[in-house]
Amino acid sequence: MFKIIISALLGFAFISSASAFEIPKEIKHGGFFNQSARSYYIPQESLADGSIKSRILEQYNNWKGTRYHFGGTTRRGIDCSALMQHIFSDSINLSLPRTTGEQIHRGKSVSQQQLKPGDLVFFNTGPDHRHVGVYIGGDEFIHASSSKGVTISMLSNRYWQHHYITARRVADRRIS
Template structure:
């Protein structure tokens, strides 16, 4: 999707949704929207991993993204990591900003998503490894750097 088409679709769809204080998303600055998304996600820190999970009892990676958007903007986004990948605007790694989504692949398929928070860190719900559940990780960690598939922008 070209940037112009993405922005056009975004502006047509997102003003219909409201924040909890009844402020149109279009009225929120980009920086504020990014901060709101990250803060919403961080409220789930420490929640255990659960495949298909969508509650504080357990979350998977796309469930974390879904709930973060819902909690922040009352917006429903695609529920699967691969669908989120296709839904977002592609970004070069150097252009990633806090609040953008980062994606990871295995065997050519997107299997994981996280929310970039800045300085090489992202927030996600990990299902495997020495630690699992909702946590911070670095993009340059061996596993994540090997499986990095790209980044996508969902916010303006």
Template sequence: MKKLFLAIALMMSVLSSQAQTKSVPNQTEESDEDKSLAKDYFSQIMGVAMSATSNVKLFQFVYDWVGTPYRLGGDTKRGIDCSGFAYQLYTKVFNTAIGNNSRNIFSTVNPVSKTDLKEGDLVFFKIHSRAITHVGVYIGNGKFAHASTSKGVMISYLADPYWTRYYYKGGRLLADAPQNN
């Protein structure tokens, strides 16, 4: 219910600001005011303080997918797994192709310490295994988005005891990663 209220409030604010700027011909780019409203909205619903350099597209993508059920091997809103979610996010938000499973994805990153993680970095976990078994995308303030087997796409804290226990490494995509054109 709270999510619905916030979504309605944001839509009303955006529509109101668009109505005030309708008299400007050929306005095709999102205004600074609209970007600021979006950043305020995502900061509130995701509990992440967004800076002037924050990627609104990243937060919009995560917001759109939250609640999508988990499905091993899935890559659609009908069901998705952790690597499918990371793959879709990188394709749609960063126009970059990454691997199709958490271990393949890890092979395409430079390791990053937990304290140096930035929005869009990948976080890897070894859950009940010696091999990497889970991947998520860091969104800031110690939080990451991922597809959980129990709750589907969600936002979690790295500092949560469960995730702390299984955390392996953070990673930033290598500069020579393939771009989708």
């Protein structure tokens, strides 16, 4: 109870110092940024695994079939890291850096056995070339495939397992 009161007071003090029209997204949506982990802590009741998955799948439906284009950021063509930026920004208001090389350092590392919907999964697909997708549960992840465009693939697929590097949890489900 004490933590809730302190959080509410800190949130009020922060909000009262800003214009009503400039309330940061993370305050409006109940999350708090952790600078050291470079991730948001979003109360569990507002981001249960099912909720994260459904929000991400909504975004997938907007991007499904969009062709892959290295460096692309629009529905005319998009690459894997830009897709992650759009999915996280539009589903849970989480800002990710532009490149896979930067995204791989966000949040905290999780093992493949601990994956939850919303975790980023990373692959080494060539010399100095990384790939990223977002895990949605059931052994599936969403990504921008260079051959299929925006699609869902199986993490257990031999190709993806052979190239798997790590996973990162960027939207922590702990209660702040």
